[in-house]
Amino acid sequence: MNLRQMAGDFSELTAPKRIVVAMSGGVDSSVAAALLVKAGHDVVGMMMRLWSEPETDLRVSHNRCCTPDQIADARRVAQQLDIPFFVLDSKEIFYQAVVQPFIQEHEKGRTPNPCIECNRTIRFNYLLEQAMAVDADYLATGHYARIRQNAGQFQLLRAHDLNKDQSYVLHVLGQRELARSLFPVGGYRKEEVRKLAQEFGLTVAEKSESMDLCFLADGNYRRFLDERTIYPSQPGLIETSNGDVVGQHQGLSNHTIGQRKGLGIALGRPMFVISKDVKRNVLTIGSRDEVMQSQLHANRINWLSGEPPAEEFRTEAKIRYRANAMPARVKNVGKDEATVVFDQPVFGVTPGQGVTFYDQEVCLGGGIIVNEEQL
């Protein structure tokens, strides 16, 4: 019997299962927990304390997730659902596995996506192990994505709500993780999830979306990085691609590829960041054409099935969380790397970000975009 054809069909888990829900105090994971409780499962809430600002800052500037307020919200939801709730002290492993690499990548001029690393090493590794250790059958999260069993394989599918689809940050999972994971809200649209939260009377139904990185107190990358890097951001030159100096930047980590606003440059035509040279501390800008690229290289490739579909294949590739997937050909698939050639040039290929490959609604896998010199 296929236990769950789609994430929305978790109620087909026939016998009651013990399921750990990763709760964040937000609407999505709260509704995920509620759906599983209503379906009669033995649900345990867990929340990872990933980060804490210094004690004195607690009341003024918190990071967005896992602050005492968010913990209190999650605890309140768990109480409403009458399920046990535990907070896991995960600060050390999170710092080592996610924050430290985030800082180091920035030092190398790249723009990392820490959610990908977090899913790889924290949520679907550390937390999954913690869930298994309390004899759970599954770990459920509030992610918008779906899992389907197909011919003995588990597939990761995009969410029904394509605006909310989070398969991009979940491409790091493998068969082992997919077999043990549930995404109860992945079959719903965000509005439906909000409505469910209201119907269930959850106290968090009205909470707003959390948009930024969970460990950034105020969305201020520069302050965060400056306080933690041994290379604080230094002012440097802004050049065009032919070497003309056109201005000054206040630190490379403030900027990312494709960025247009906030450069402080008026050249009479739209200018975009096209590259960052860490060695020279130079930001290079250019026209929209110059920021278009038809090819990229990626490493740290993961295939959800465990195997690449072929050495070379056609796909739709997505190069950032909020980009559309574009037709492309994946070539030179190696053990850990691949080259992606787009049918049409794409805007803003950014080293450090993920690239994910799709066949229709199925996420095949993905990797991390690298600079030419990393090859």
Place this chain on the structure above:
Amino acid sequence: MKRTQIYLDHGATTPVRREVIDAMMPYLTEQYGNPSSVHSFGQRASAGLEDARHSIAKSLDCLPEEVVFTGCGSESDNLALRGTMWAARGAGKSNHLITCSIEHKAILETAYQLSNTAGFDVTVLPVDKFGKIDLAELEAAIRPETALITIMAANNEIGTLQPIEEIGKIAHRMGIYFHTDAIQAVASNNWSLRSSSIDLMSLSPHKFYGPKGIGILFVRSGIPLVSTLTGGGQEDGRRSGTSNVAFAVGAAEALRLAVAERESNNEHYLNLTRELINGILGKFGEDVTLTGHPTERLTHNASFAFRDLSGNDLLRYLDISGVYASSGSACLTGDPQPSAVLNALGLSPEWTRGGLRLTVGRQNTISDVQYVLDILPGIIDKMRNLRSIIS
């Protein structure tokens, strides 16, 4: 979903006994008057309150007027410290307070506040590896301007009993008042406060099957006390606020029962904690240590520290298995600090996050203890394996 439920956290709180609820009910329903009111309703409520005070005085062998009702155990501690220290300052030279490093926060935080915001001097005595203070060190800490010594009767985390009668005698010899926080120890000791060297004593009825929301402070007659909650002058001017008659009645009944059943309860508790202590020390050898004194400890307390283990995590696994316990470093928000008490015993950091406190109660049975002993090795193994997988 129904799980096994074994409550082993009676040091945190206890269920209210049926007899206690029955005693309280009339004062929540028919006799709801305010004891300060002049009319008959007030008079009947006042009778209930004063009967409760007399009953408590009888249980503790003290005078009714020496019993002050407060809002909770912490408030009793606050009133004892602030009340005597301010009174001493008002009387002249006395400005110094002596306490110890493993007191409850209701004592330590109050002492620090007196020191930080009002210029009182505070000496915090260290404890030995069992959690006991040294009487010679206590004597050496006494100064001419010492006004109060406050040392707990039994520690809440590790259960160690302090030699309170001796401490009180030292205090009296030097003309100093002695307060003890007996919140954990009330039910296990036989109190005769009339002939005791204790001058002030804090009690908290919810620790002995009474209700939460009421505390008691024994204050020996003639000891000057400045009120810290001022207003209508209830409790003979020592603690203002509308008298909580029903809860006072419940507290009195809970204490009466605790005193009456003390010996049989202690025997029951000792049987259970002896099994827990022998069982756990036997199963985990070098990786566990009993915390607190091996013999001079609360009968219902079995407390341990596990080497290189997170007590907070252990509580989670126990909870999932239906066992409800506590740990000195437990934290609701995932930011556990090492236990200050275990630190004060001189345990190294590899032990101080690994506290486990099991406190048994009247309804626990030997099969509860057996269940804990059966599941604990599997849990600890799992935790150690998990840690090696992750790191």
